[in-house]
Amino acid sequence: MAPTKIPRFSDLPLNKDDPFHSAWGLYGKDDQLGTLNRLTDEVVLEAAKEIKTGVRISLNWPLDAQAETPFFARQAFHQNLYSKPPRCVNDDVWTLNTQSSSQWDGPRHFGYQQERRFYNGATLEDIHKPGSSHLGIGAWSESSIVSHTILLNYHTQRLAQTPSPTTPFPRRQRSPNAPQSRRRSTAHRHQTRRHPHHYHSLRLHGRVQQHHPRGDADDDGEKPTAPCWAGVEQSEAVLEWIWIWE
Structure with a gap:
């Protein structure tokens, strides 16, 4: 309660x-x-x-969204679809790490x-x-x-900037983030007012692939790098913004 x-x-x-x-x-x-x-x-x-x-x-997200190389070397999704003759029946057995899709x-x-x-x-x-x-x-x-979810479309706001930042985040760059001030600006553009029943969903980029999230090997043959995530700013200001409802 x-x-x-x-x-x-x-x-x-x-x-x-x-x-x-x-x-x-x-x-x-x-x-x-x-x-x-x-x-x-x-x-x-x-x-x-x-x-x-x-x-x-x-x-x-699709269950097999990380089918090739799941983040942090987690177990990949596997589906075993089999029939049950003589009846016209199919069953599925799924094996997955719950972190490999929406969760x-x-x-x-x-x-x-x-x-x-x-x-x-x-x-x-x-x-x-x-x-x-x-x-x-x-x-x-x-x-x-x-509850009610508010989509803060930070990606569209980025594209409206001049010049428009349309290229993916650089592979070697530190994880890009959406600072508190920019999230407030996005909310203002959408005339959004927070309420206790609101959840916030932040759209940071057009496609997941543009984040370079996987730990892929670099072109020069280096060992796989740590995933580079796009997300909210890691700061006390963001924590306070999340904690306060209105």
């Missing part, structure tokens, strides 16, 4: 011994939803009132590296106990995630 008052970003962490900017305990010491607690029935009802046309747009990262995916702790202080041992589902996305599926 969401608290009646959300603390200021500057007041985090809530407990002095917790990692920086963490909000552990805000929704209870045993909570597994995090800020999804703010997605109440009332908030979803308000989001539904904004539906105008009913047009549905999928944001899913939600659960709070047990990436922890605080120095403290070696996950959300609400969970440890690797807590998560790897036999049969443990602690901090998995299963807790989310019990109520599902339904």
